[in-house]
Amino acid sequence: MVTPETLVAASVIVYIVALTLYTVRVVKGPTIPDRILAVDALTYDLAALIAVIGLLLRSPLLVPSAIVLSLWVYALDLYVAKYLEGRELGD
Amino acid sequence: MASRYLIAASIALVVVSLSFAVAYGALGTAVPLENIRSLARAYVTLAYAPWNRTLTAMSPEAVTSIVWDFRGVDTFFETTVLFGAIIGTVTLFRGIKPSARIGEGLSIIARSAAAVTAPMILAVAAAIALHGHLTPGGGFQGGATAAVVALVILVTFSLGYLVSGLSKERALMLRSAGLLGIAAVALIPLILGGVVFQNQAKELSQFSYPAYIGGALTSGSLLFYNLFESLAVAAGLTLTIMLLLSPHEVVEEAVRGEEHERV
Amino acid sequence: MIEPVNVALGLAALSAVLSVIATYLAVSDRDLLRALIFSALQSTAYAIIFLVLMAPDIVLVYVPVAVGIYPAVVLALIKRVGRFEGGEGGE
């Protein structure tokens, strides 16, 4: 018997596999932009995973964390990009 | 070279014993518990209890009611520590004005994205701060979120762009306004015959902030504390970061001028 | 059958192991910029631990602080004092 709950639980397993692969790229990545890109993608997935976990645990209050998490990784992108261009952070 | 190995071994010993004391020896393996402690049980029971008006905080969220009602004086002194640190930073950078030169910033695509997202993020921050008594969130959370908005604007446009809208004096003024608001909300019950940090009516004093405004649950003073605390945290963190990121030449010039005066 | 309790606690255990890897790399790496990226990874793992341990309040305050503001502060510092540990001072 396939219920929606089993589909959601199966997608959590798929997400965990994907997270492991992203982590390998973060640790291995030869250059700085590679690592930042992998952290970026990993965190967007974690934001989606937060929403899915909130569904699985039946706690609607967990979901606003996804908004915050996805926003501030964008800020991390901006800082590192500005550093890589060799300029002052407030320029 | 024997002394070097001795130093390494002693560092390792200190590290292991200290982390053992902090982590495993203090906690044991008895976590997680089957039930919560009786203090926590009392807090959760009393956070929203209209049938027990002399003890409740009238807020469905237990964390915010602990922060600003049950343990309000604790939070007040923690806020004092926070602003002590901010005042220390401002004092270290005394005499330095953040430069008003508007730089070129990032590319046009990043600027457009920031111009679209910044009002949205500010709305999210305001929602987090002002719904702090109903859903997870509160003054500290909303203030930290709003501070990052200022930081994103700073990086995407430039420092001068932010300073042209929010100068050092204006940030200091906002921060002081937040602190004064907290003090006023804490002291108004004292003037009207209550006690400091009072929220709902107690047995000794009948003063009470309104728990419902227009039929909506506002939890008395918690709404005002969240509003003012988010203002103070956002302005204070933005101020220190603006000072920390001010260009090298400006700081160098200010420090050198000070030494000339001393000589 | 996938029980929700195993999914939730397994996710917490996985992010705890991830945080140990990230902390080790952050402390042992001689490149301060890479150490900062690993520190951001550790912060993300801690955010997931806080979330699974049912503390959405802490997630909402920890993520802006540890992913949003703290990298900007340390990057401004690295920009001044030089990127590599043990090297000559920058600028």
Next chain:
Amino acid sequence: MVIDPYLIGRFVGAAIVLVGAFYDLTGSIGMLRFPNFFTRLHAATVGAIGGSVLPMLGVSIYAASEPALGEYRWFMAGASAIAALIILIVAPAGTHVLARAAYRSGTAPKEPCTYDAGEEGDER
């Protein structure tokens, strides 16, 4: 036979979440296998848009059609829809900024390279 519309909504939402999870797996494999930074950008886009925006919309549909979550299910549906919208705006902008910085500063190696439009003086 009576068909419950709530059950259909939940199945649609869960199916979208599962599809998004497979997008995410695809993106992560690409991130691991592609040879240099500028090709990995493509994998990151698949992982961010397909693997994160789509499941959030699925969660939104699922939560709106689950009465067992109580009144706060509208809170959950709205929050995840807003999160999807924000990621949709923010992820391409962040990737663009990072790619531009990496290209201009020459931090990431461009090999193997077949065509480089930036060499013709396109400074935007």
Next chain:
Amino acid sequence: MSEFEASLSLIVLFSLFANTAIALYGVFSKPNLVKKLISMTILSDTANAFAIVIGYRAWPSPEESPVPPVLTNISGGYAAVQELVQKSVDPFPQALVLTAVVIGLAVTIFLASIILHYHRTHGTVEMVVSG
């Protein structure tokens, strides 16, 4: 609480233990002040995580998770509050950690500006003393 769940929560506990040891090593033995700052932040985050672990509770049943200490059923009356008490986690460590995180950030910014001034006067941030 089954054997498997207990071992999972022990993994979390021992990982935090290992993090404490690594961060303390970084604070003690790395000569670079910026590296010391990074390690110290990791140490304080780990201490906060311990406080949150103390406030957690075991699952009431395998399908039913603990909930955050927020009442979602406001119109439910006294029965809803009693049901929340049976399922919610401890709110008190969360309230302590909440302020500690923000104060930690302000202190970090203060230390960063002290390190900047140190670099301005001494030209280096390495703490190696010869001899």
